[in-house]
Amino acid sequence: MKYIVTAVLLFALLGCEKKVEFDLNETIPLLTVDASIETGQGPTVVLTKSLNYFSKVSAEVLGNTIIKDAEVYLSTGNKTHQLRRYDVVLPGTSIPFSYYSSDTANPSTIIRGEEGQSYRLRIVWQGKEYTSSTTIPTLRKVIDSLWWVKAPNTPDTSKKVIVRARVIDPQPFGDYARYFTSVNNGVFLPGFNSVFDDAFVNGTTYTVDVDKGVDRNAELDFEEYGFFRKGDTVTIKFSNINKATFDFWRTVEYSYQSIGNPFSTPTKIIGNISNGALGYFGGYANQFTTVTIPR
Known part of the structure; x- marks a missing residue:
């Protein structure tokens, strides 16, 4: 977990006359x-x-x-x-x-x-x-179909494409999901925003763009982010999860995305491990759906 001291906090400290020292090196x-x-x-x-x-x-x-x-x-x-x-x-x-x-x-x-x-x-x-x-919840929220279209708003429309999914969300409220993508039988990588709930889509069938998963240990290339390419075979791992797993990844991803932003709010990661430990234990009910994009 990463704890972020924001510029907002530094600005606040500049207004104090009392000298405050932080020792962040020694922690248990x-x-x-x-x-x-x-x-x-x-x-x-x-x-x-x-x-x-x-x-x-x-x-x-x-x-x-x-x-x-x-x-x-x-x-x-x-x-x-x-x-x-x-x-x-x-x-x-x-x-x-x-x-x-x-x-x-x-x-x-x-x-x-x-x-x-x-x-x-x-x-x-x-x-x-x-x-x-x-x-592990019952697999209720599922992908009905998967297809691809030419990528809009990019000069590289001859090679770049986006993948779309039609998702069925049943009644009642309380369905949570996380998704991963695999390209050409590679490892499954989570989306940049990989988790979502059904607060606005409960009981509906809707269409959504499926962004290509990202390796969070590598620098994100925003010119390539989200796109697949012609010739790719794309597999979506669509997982139903419970609320605790959703809350953990939602707060982790918010923290990850706000690193370096001096105006973001420091985020408390919501885990579900007892006795002061960090992290989570989660269950996944999986559906796998594949689409092949011709050259």
Whole structure:
């Protein structure tokens, strides 16, 4: 999580005569949780330690934030499974990475995602216990059809296109969704604004542009943002989520988009992990829809 000191705050401090000093270097690392479970899949849990505000980010620093000594349990109420840690190297890099998932050595207790099922996550680390719960909702809000059109308002109409979807949102209120895109069987990347609710579209069938997903670890090219290209095969991963998952990603994305804006309001990330930990545990009911754009 990133905490932003805005220019507005600095301007306010300039008007004070009392000298105020901030020590942002020394903070106690907090447990950060990135956990999810999807229909038909086992859980994925990534545990890290938060960084100081002025920490210099490098492959070595990131590697040192990974937590490898936690006990992680997933439960449905009727069954409990202790997750196993897996150590890998991120593809195309030398950066070590670890995550917790189903322990194949204990197949009898393995838990997979099911629509309508609730799950409880329990983490024990450094003598403290952290818990969270989530539900994989029933897949109600769905993509009815997917197609492409020439990209408007760009000189590169011979190659650039946009993808559109017709979405069905049922009654009553309370449907939340998140989407990802994959191009030519590549990784699924979330949209720049990847989550939305049904506050204005409840009970309707509507058409929406589906922006190409973005890699938030890379600089965003606004001239290319949102567009696909002729010859691409585009797959949309359209996920129904619960409100807690929606609130987490909504606040994360707002914070991400407002970085560097001196007039933005500092955002509190709304997580759902107990005992002061950062992050979230979310459930995803997935629909996959594909469109091929001819050359």
